[in-house]
Amino acid sequence: MKKVFTPDLGKFYAALAEAMPLYIPIKKAGETNYGWYDGVNPVDIDTLKTVKSPKDAFFPQSENMMKFRTEGKKIDIIDVRKENAPFAIFGVRACDYKAFGILDNVFLGDPVDTYYKSRRDAAVIFTLACGKPHESCFCKVFGVDAADPQGDVTMWKAEDALYLRANTEKGENALKAVSSLLHDADETAVEEMKKTTREIIEKLPYSHLDVSRFKHENLNELFDAPEWKELSEACLGCGTCTFVCPTCQCYDVQEFNTGKTVRRFRCWDSCMYSDFTKMSAGQPRPTQLERFRQRFMHKLVYFPDNNDGQFGCVGCGRCLQKCPIHMNIVKVIKTMGGGDDAK
DSSP, rough: EEEEEEEGGHHHHHHHHHHHHHHHHEEETEEEEEEEOOOSEEEEEESSOOOGGGHHHHHHHHEEEEEEEETTTTEEEEEEOOOOOEEEEEEEEEHHHHHHHHHHHHSSSSOOOOOHHHHHHHEEEEEOOOOOOTTOOOGGGTTTOSSOOOSSEEEOOOEEEEEEEOOHHHHHHHHTGGGGGGGEOOHHHHHHHHHHHHHHHHSSSTTTOTTOOOOOGHHHHHTTOOOHHHHHOOOOOOOOHHHOOOOOOOEEEEEEEEESSSEEEEEEETTTSTTTOOBBTSSSSSSSSHHHHHHHHHHHHIIHHHHTOOSSSOOOOHHHHHHOOOOOHHHHHHHHHTSSOOO
């Protein structure tokens, strides 16, 4: 166990960024989101949740996949990818780290998404335990331990210091680059922080949601449930929930003719949009009810059914905080699971 004293954190970030590019929570325009460390914008690892998750380090919101150049009947395919050098993702919360595993199931399955894999392999992940979980958090429901997340390096933040534990060879090598700022530490303070965090989580309003009904044998019953009509009526179809969600992986691929080349882009998409999956034959889910149901059935039934019981939600609570009409997965779980509506 190592620690860096709080007054030295600025030097610590700068030293780590000198060793490798550093993707870290940054406060800008009043909001905290992940961005590349530049020594100018203030680092903010105290804010519990970034607006968006750090998933775009591996799965960017928009990326240029390739270019095509045509000369008569000849078509040249130009690979625009560059080899990814090692980089660090810093301050990843336990729920967001769990979400990486869900994305891995999608992008590293057969066939492997090499765009995703190259970034994933290059990353050194510094996770950060939660000290003060918010009432919108329900990560415990999905087996997340916010007090002791995994990763290449696990961190705990106290008032006087940031504690660090290397878990992998990658993590050990990363800490060697900043060893001059590190001091040996015992685990007494860390164990106390873990205990406090777990006590808080036990008392959170959504930490004990019952998801036992969401399983394969109840698929048809859940799909045909009349409650979907009332739940979906208020939904605006704005897609906010999908864009802040750390596990959503839907995307669209489009091509643009620049006059000299054709560029193929991949960008995030949302199952809540009316034109999502629209084909020449029409829209397979033409109503908001069908799109709404698809989103939550995927998270709670379809995905775990195909991934050894792993749900497609990590309980980060971002959708609870960002949905403009306060419709979210907690309300769905409580309503469809037989409980009272979430507030």
